[in-house]
Amino acid sequence: MTTDTAVGDSAAADRIRRAAIEAFAESGYAGSSTRQITKRLNMSATAMYPHFRSKEELLYAIALDGHRAVLAALRDADYPDAPVLQRLTSVVSAFATWQAEFHQLARVVQYELGALTPVHYRAITAIRRDTVAVLASIVQAGKDSGEFSVDDVDDVVLAISSLCVDVCRWFPSKIHDDPRRLGAAYGRIAQRLVR
Secondary structure, three states: OOOOOOOOOOHHHHHHHHHHHHHHHHHOOOOOOHHHHHHOOOOOHHHHOOOOOOHHHHHHHHHHHHHHHHHHHHHHHOOOOOOHHHHHHHHHHHHHHHHHHOHHHHHHHHHOHHHOOHHHHHHHHHHHHHHHHHHHHHHHHHHHHOOOOOOOHHHHHHHHHHHHHHHHHHOOOOOOOOHHHHHHHHHHHHHHHOO
């Protein structure tokens, strides 16, 4: 099996993915059966198999979609010709906003990766490295230009990534229920981390 396995692109497959995201976000991957997932759609458990060969392949499809979407959001928010502080603010804001806006999906793609096969896990971690590289290139550019006062680029990127990823664990809350406002706040926090 390759890492580019066709992972359900029909309307039915999309409905199954959405039901699985809800189930995995609520009960975890291990706590959700294919029967529980398909029951949400009033389908038999076997109705999943023409679209996904296994529950693990379904998780992989979700993880692949989610990680690709996060990477695209960060790349779309980065304007390489803009001032480096503006780039950082924009990318961090997009990162935190995505984690809040799609918190159920984000929770699944961040916390259920251990259930993937080694081949699928490697495919996802490659995308995660690309995502981290977007942030790292901006922080490195700021350090190189002298605009950012950071001792270690990797430490700053780890801190920022951890802050953003953690949003999916608790969002929404009594204080924060607007993904864009939260994203803007995280952008401002990132500015303070590099000055």
